[in-house]
Amino acid sequence: MAEKGTVVIVGGTSEFGKRLAQHYAQQGRPVVVTSRDAGRAGSVAREVGNGCLGLSLDLCEPHNIASALANVNDVDRLVLLAIDRDDNTVRNYNVESAIKLVTLKLVGYTEVIHALVPRMRQNSSIVLYGGLAKDRPYPGSTTITTINGGVMTMVHSLAIELAPIRVNAIHPAIVGDSPYWAGKPAEVLERFRARTPLGELITVDDVVDATIFLLENRAVTGVNLRVDGGWMLT
Numbered sequence: 001m002a003e004k005g006t007v008v009i010v011g012g013t014s015e016f017g018k019r020l021a022q023h024y025a026q027q028g029r030p031v032v033v034t035s036r037d038a039g040r041a042g043s044v045a046r047e048v049g050n051g052c053l054g055l056s057l058d059l060c061e062p063h064n065i066a067s068a069l070a071n072v073n074d075v076d077r078l079v080l081l082a083i084d085r086d087d088n089t090v091r092n093y094n095v096e097s098a099i100k101l102v103t104l105k106l107v108g109y110t111e112v113i114h115a116l117v118p119r120m121r122q123n124s125s126i127v128l129y130g131g132l133a134k135d136r137p138y139p140g141s142t143t144i145t146t147i148n149g150g151v152m153t154m155v156h157s158l159a160i161e162l163a164p165i166r167v168n169a170i171h172p173a174i175v176g177d178s179p180y181w182a183g184k185p186a187e188v189l190e191r192f193r194a195r196t197p198l199g200e201l202i203t204v205d206d207v208v209d210a211t212i213f214l215l216e217n218r219a220v221t222g223v224n225l226r227v228d229g230g231w232m233l234t
C-alpha cells in the first residue's frame with residue numbers, strides 16, 4: 001500500500017475544490033475531482049495537473065453514486081462540498097428544487113461515504129461543508145438552513161459510526177471572493193463586512209486552510225468548525 005492514499009473532492013470544480021486539489025496534487029498525492037459533467041471534471045483535473053483525475057457524479061441521483069465511484073480506490077481524504085443552491089421561500093415553495101438540495105447534501109453526501117468507506121483506511125478523514133445559514137437564516141434560506149443544520153448533526157453520528165475514521169464539518173460565513181458572492185452588489189457585501197470583527201470578509205483560502213486542518217489533525221473528530229472572522233459573535 002502506498003504511504004498516502006487518494007484524495008477525493010466531490011464538488012472539485014468549485015473554487016474551494018480546485019484549491020484543495022492543487023494543495024494535495026502538489027504534494028504528489030493521487031487526487032480525484034468530481035463534477036456532474038465529465039468534460040468539466042476533466043478540464044479541472046488537467047488544470048490541477050500532477051496526475052489529477054476527473055470523474056462525473058451527480059449527488060442528486062444517489063442510486064448511481066456507487067457505480068460512479070467504482071474505480072476509486074484506497075481513499076485517504078474525502079471532501080464533500082458540492083451544492084446546487086435553492087432560493088426557496090415557504091410562501092412560494094418549489095418542491096422540486098427543495099427535494100434536489102435535500103437529496104444532494106443529506107442523502108448524496110452520505111451515499112458517497114457509504115460507497116467509499118470500505119476503501120478507506122483506519123486513519124482516513126472526511127470533511128463535509130455546511131454553512132452559517134444554519135444559524136443565520138434569511139428569507140429564502142429555509143432549505144439551505146435545514147440542510148446545513150443536517151450536516152451539523154450528521155458529523156456527530158458519522159464520527160461515532162465510522163471511528164477511527166475522523167469526520168468533521170466546516171461552516172463558513174459569506175466567502176467574499178467566492179464566485180457566488182464576488183458578483184453581489186457592493187452594498188450587500190458591505191452589510192456583512194460591517195458585522196465581521198475581522199474587518200473583512202473571509203476568503204476561499206481561509207476556508208481551504210481550515211479544511212486542511214480538519215483533514216490532517218489526528219485529534220479532531222466530530223467537530224463543526226465555524227470559519228467566519230467572528231461574524232457569529234456580533
Ligand SMILES: NC(=O)c1ccc[n+]([C@@H]2O[C@H](COP(=O)([O-])OP(=O)(O)OC[C@H]3O[C@@H](n4cnc5c(N)ncnc54)[C@H](OP(=O)(O)O)[C@@H]3O)[C@@H](O)[C@H]2O)c1
Nearest residue numbers: 011013014035036058059081082083084129131174175178
Ligand atoms: N461560497 C460561500 O460563501 C459559502 C458560504 C458558506 C458555505 N458554503 C458551502 O461551500 C460549499 C461550496 O460552495 P461554492 O460557493 O463553492 O459553490 P459553487 O461554486 O456553486 O460550486 C458548487 C460545486 O458543486 C458541484 N455540484 C453542483 N450540483 C451538483 C450535484 N448535483 N452533484 C454533484 N456535484 C454538484 C458543482 O460542480 P459542477 O457544476 O461542475 O457539477 C461545483 O463543483 C457548499 O457546500 C456551500 O454550502 C459556501
